[in-house]
Amino acid sequence: MALLQIAEPGEAQAPHEHRLAAGIDLGTTNSLVASVRSGTSQTLPDNDGHHLLPSVISYSEEGILVGRQAQKRATTDPLNTISSIKRLMGRGIADVMSLGEQLPWQFADSEASVPRIKTRAGDVSPVEVSAEILKCLNKRAEDSLGGELSGVVITVPAYFDDAQRQATKDAAKLAGLHVYRLLNEPTAAAIAYGLDEGVDGVHAIFDLGGGTFDISVLRLTRGVFEVMATGGDSALGGDDFDHVIAGWIMQQAGISNDADPMIQRRLMHAARHAKEALTEADSTTVVMQLADDSNWQGELDVETLNTLIDPLIRKTITACRRTLRDAEIDIEEIEDVVMVGGSTRVPRVREKVGDFFKREPLVSIDPDSVVAIGAAQQANQLAGNNPDGEMLLLDVNPLSLGLETMGGLVEKVIPRNTTIPVARAQEFTTFKDGQTAMAIHVVQGEREMVDDCRSLARFELRDIPPMVAGAARIRVTFNVDADGLLSVEAMEETSGTKASVDIKPSYGLSDNEIADMLTSSIAHAEEDRDLRRLREQQVDAYRVIEALQAALAVDGDQLLSADERAGIDAHLNSVIESAKQDDVGAIENAIKQLESGCEFYVERRMNAGIREAMAGHTVSEFESSEDDSK
Amino acid sequence: MAAGKVLQSDLPLPMLDLSKNYFELFGLPAEYQVEIPALRDRYRELQGAVHPDRYATGSDEEKRKALQAAAYVNEGFDTLKNPLLRAQYLLSLHSINMELREETTKDAAFLMQQLEMREELEALRHTGEGLDSVGEFMDRVSGMIKALVSRISVDFETPSKENLDDARETVRKMQFLNKLYAEAQAVEAQLEEEFG
């Protein structure tokens, strides 16, 4: 019933009632949803029994397609079919262009800092595209769990920066999800692995997926997961393997760099296919359909593949070395190296990781589903379904946070691998007499110069009381919450003035933009919109019915003649009847009829109300009480 | 009240006595030598009680308090775990408040050595093979920091005026080395991007 569905999630629940919660692995290539059912965490399949949802969206003539159906259109309708959108989350237009890959889509020219892809359904931002994946998984979860979700845990690469995390949260908001927590992917994997095996000690999680790489070193002690350090690259994964292989095919087949989007898609397809085949075989035949419909054919062997991907694997090993040093852990102290993500199936990756850690990496768990399974366990606990659960996750911020100082240098305020949540303050002063404003630029990254770090936001502190240079004490506080999201406060201490802060997210969406999208997303998704409109109309109808019935019960008999009463009842009944049906227009119409048919009654009630309120009072009483309140 | 809090009503509110010093908070004697495993155990217990994840379905007020308390516990843990911060903190409990930005050592030999090491690091910045050498460089700096840690330990065993002054001087040096270590990390990040 519509009326029941408008209850806020989490509200009006009986104690110890089981709340529906899910974990979502929003991956570059594949996404999954999992939930804890009768004590075990399981990934949820779609109607055809598939657990993995390809992270592909197609804006087709018939509407928005997600997953396998969308994937089928990748080579036939490349401009409207979007994959690996995660790589663009929280990125600026300039970043996207410098990702060093040919993206097959057309980007809208706009002033906005966020890239928008031109599609048949209009220009869409990465946040909107991701929201479609989340909606699809949410629906899957609600269908199989039989109700609305109270909340979800969504995983993000540990190495995601603030803008990328914020973008993920925005996508969830757009999809109408309540996010309990953003959880780092390797930490989620550690939960699934650690709770299963019950092994205390120090573990390394090596997670190489489709688009991102994370390495986390954590200590597990009786259900407490303490991340000691994390490292990685939020733009390194199986997609990059595909790119170098595609480059090799282009060279071998004589395909030029400016090939059309369809050829580009075919190339990526062929490259990925060859890469995956070489996981099982020593050599594979690559077939590539060219622009003139002729076929090029060539052999790719493992040695060539290894030469192509070795530089990429080397990057992962460098990150491992750095992370161990940050964790102050020797390789010998590590209990296990757990392999997560589809790209850890590549034999060369396993070999190199094994060499570095001086032990066989653990490949016994399913690298695809482990992240979602861990996320579901965390969601279950956060929902309060596991009150005796001891599990606790203590995570870190992956990248240093700092401020721009004179000369374009970065002053670090929170160094990387600081356990979150964390609050740190830094004091600044004015450098000119009478200075009343100060520009503050927040950046994230490890480099010394601002230009080499990521710009997160620019603040302007205004209304600083004028003082001599160096007298003002401006305290800027950085807060990073348990999701790894940053907020900043500023205050002038000698006067206690809170400086006003204007936030302009460098690569994010403003709240207004999100609000606009919320509205337009309702407008775009036809089915969704209709359903939502129907719900809204029904809710409206019930409100009107209830209000009117309540009113009639109070004064219907006094204020209405029998005829008038019968007329209103007729209108009322037609609203009640229409609200049971699915015709939005009919409900709307019935409400309108009722409203106009009741106008005289409403007027009479108002007049009666005024009379009653004034009965027994003199006019002067009202005047004097008004004076008192002044 | 939001019904959401019912489930966890048996947990204490995330309130911490902020007047407690970090040693008291972690139930440890106010000494320089800290049993790291004991510190860790206590840390886990404290976070188990105050972490925001424990109040995910609680009221906004509870969430806000939990966030504050968890950040305070983290700050205490970081301070007591880190040899430099711990030394500074302990000095402050002995009423020696160091103004680290202004204070600097006058030990000429030490300063000379710092200059040389800085030049060495600069040289590493420009070579492709620098990455491993930067790693070794960092290990060397860590070793020097460890030596200073031992010295401070001895100072705090008998916190006479003289020994506290020595600790203060050692902290100044440690500050240099920590900065050098941080700079080496930045060089490493640069090399990773350029040659990794």
Ligand SMILES: Nc1ncnc2c1ncn2[C@@H]1O[C@H](COP(=O)(O)OP(=O)(O)OP(=O)(O)O)[C@@H](O)[C@H]1O
């Ligand atoms: N048998 C295989 N051999 C080699 N690579 C494989 C194999 N199976 C899958 N992959 C690769 O794994 C990647 C997808 O892995 P996964 O599903 O873990 O990524 P994801 O979770 O979507 O991405 P991310 O975690 O980076 O956001 C793809 O690049 C795919 O080509």
Ligand SMILES: [Mg+2]
């Ligand atoms: Mg993944």
